[in-house]
Amino acid sequence: xxxxxxxxxxxxxxxxxxxxxxxxxxxxxxxxxxxxxxxxxxxxxxxxxxxxxxxxxxxxxxxxxxxxxxxxxxxxxxxxxxxxxxxxxxxxxxxxxxxxxxxxxxxxxxxxxxxxxxxxxxxxxxxxxxxxxxxxxxxxxxxxxxxxxxxxxxxxxxxxxxxxxxxxxxxxxxxxxxxxxxxxxxxxxxxxxxxxxxxxxxxxxxxx
Numbered sequence: 179x180x181x182x183x184x185x186x187x188x189x190x191x192x193x194x195x196x197x198x199x200x201x202x203x204x205x206x207x208x209x210x211x212x213x214x215x216x217x218x219x220x221x222x223x224x225x226x227x228x229x230x231x232x233x234x235x236x237x238x239x240x241x242x243x244x245x246x247x248x249x250x251x252x253x254x255x256x257x258x259x260x261x262x263x264x265x266x267x268x269x270x271x272x273x274x275x276x277x278x279x280x281x282x283x284x285x286x287x288x289x290x291x292x293x294x295x296x297x298x299x300x301x302x303x304x305x306x307x308x309x310x311x312x313x314x315x316x317x318x319x320x321x322x323x324x325x326x327x328x329x330x331x332x333x334x335x336x337x338x339x340x341x342x343x344x345x346x347x348x349x350x351x352x353x354x355x356x357x358x359x360x361x362x363x364x365x366x367x368x369x370x371x372x373x374x375x376x377x378x379x380x381x382x383x384x385x386x
Contacts, residue, residue: 211363212319213326226316233291234302234312238321240284241265242328242349245309245321249302253295261285267350276350325349329360337370 214222219239226232237248247267255264261282266275280288292301302309313321332345346357 211326211330211359212323213330213363214318214323215327216331219324219327222317230291230302231312231316233287234304234309235316235318235324236287237284237301238324239328240281241278242325242332244325244350246306247350249300249304249306249309251301252297253292253299253301254297256280256288256292256301258285258289265350274350276347278348326360329357330363333360333364 223232223235223239226235234248237243238245241248241263243251243265244267247265250266251263255266257263257280261280262277263280264275264277266273268274288301295301304312309321313319313324318324329345329349332348333341336344338344342354342357342361345360346354349357351357
């Protein structure tokens with residue numbers, strides 16, 4: 179038995195071990211997601227000039243959209259009657275869109291902000307470079323950090339088992355595996371479920 183070569187699907191055990199030893203050394207850790215806590219966001223927002231710039235950061239924080247999606251948005255994409263927004267993004271030279279609900283607090287902000295705007299006017303008529311510059315200027319760093327902050331805060335604030343599926347739709351992820359990465363940053367959200375599991379109380383009088 180000691181000299182027997184185990185073969186599975188035409189691959190020997192020794193070959194498998196050799197492949198694993200070669201590949202394990204090449205695995206690179208994925209970059210850690212960076213995000214702000216709610217109190218950090220509010221502190222940064224307090225330092226932003228009241229007006230267009232503050233609304234821009236509030237919009238990113240309260241929607242989790244990509245910065246390019248925010249810059250594409252027009253007044254026509256906001257449906258105040260049904261509290262919805264149509265978010266558009268371009269992939270492989272094709273436009274895609276998703277309809278997402280609008281938070282009541284964001285609705286109040288946008289109603290005032292867009293009151294005098296024309297129907298086809300962009301909410302934030304800036305370039306991507308302008309947006310990145312403003313994020314650096316006010317301490318938000320990369321605008322994608324606001325997207326991460328939104329996702330982590332959403333998961334932490336929801337006990338609904340369907341929250342992850344909702345978040346996938348809100349963020350526009352094509353694969354839910356991308357969305358599940360945010361679970362790594364919400365251990366306190368998982369703990370109540372863990373506490374409901376009993377590992378010590380015997381089901382009957384026998385312990386063994």
